[in-house]
Amino acid sequence: MINLIKAEWFKLIKLTGFKVLMLCSVVIGNLCLLVSYLEGMVTTLGYNELVISLKMILYSLLLGYMLAAVFICNEFTQKGFGNALLCGFTRKKIFGAKFIVFLIGFFLICLAFMVIPLIIALANGFGAELAEESFQNILLHLFYFVLDFIVQGTVIMFVALFIKNAVVTVPASMLISYIFFIVKANLPFIEKPVIKHFMEYVYLYQIISFECNEDGFSDYKYIFVMVITLIVTVVGATFLFEKAELK
DSSP states (O other), rough: OOOHHHHHHHEEEEOHHHHHHHHHHHHHHHHHHHHHHHHOOOEEEEEEEEHHHOOOOOOHHHHHHHIIIIIIIIHHHHTTTHHHHHHHHHHHHHHHHHHHHHHHHHHHHHHHHHHHHHHHHHHTTTOOOHHHHHHEEEEHHHHHHHHHHHHHOOOOOOOHHHHHOOHHHHHHHHHHHHHHHHHHHHHHGGGSHHHHHHHSHHHHHHHHHHHHTTTTTHHHHHHHHHHHHHHHHHHHHHHHHHHHHOO
């Protein structure tokens, strides 16, 4: 299993697509920071920038699907999964290694998005006393950041294994995601009790509510929805991989 993980890691860092996505993440992170400054939404305080950057994982969604396209979907067309089977590895080990390395790659993309804005902000001073309240707030946002990225990573992998086509995966998944964003933001019927109650149990709804500090946000419901989504997508992705035709 360790050797398989090492092989997947070597495959990831050699991918030109992964290097391009890391660069895009850095550029997008800086552009978001620049726009925020121009709109007066962000101060130069390190504390504020740290908290805000930990809430911006949703912006990495597109890059995550692109990573899945080049790192997971292409394995079906390039017979990477099939070759691993011929080497004597079980499907569970192949899936486990691919899943772990994909999450690491997705985490690095998320980290690249926020690292330069954080360095710039912290260079200007933390801007707040690291007291118990601020420290707990940072830990809480860090916990949400890690939970968000793991859940989004598993959802992305589930979608990639379901579609299996690199060309279709990115536009189809992003179209569904952005339709959800538009519907939530613009259509008044979403506020009807029955519909809103259903929507609140969609993981994207919870992430948006957290990032936008919406009224009625509940920590307990957020964690519950995320944990259930994580379990369902991991089980679903495992099932899809076990049933997939690997050539």
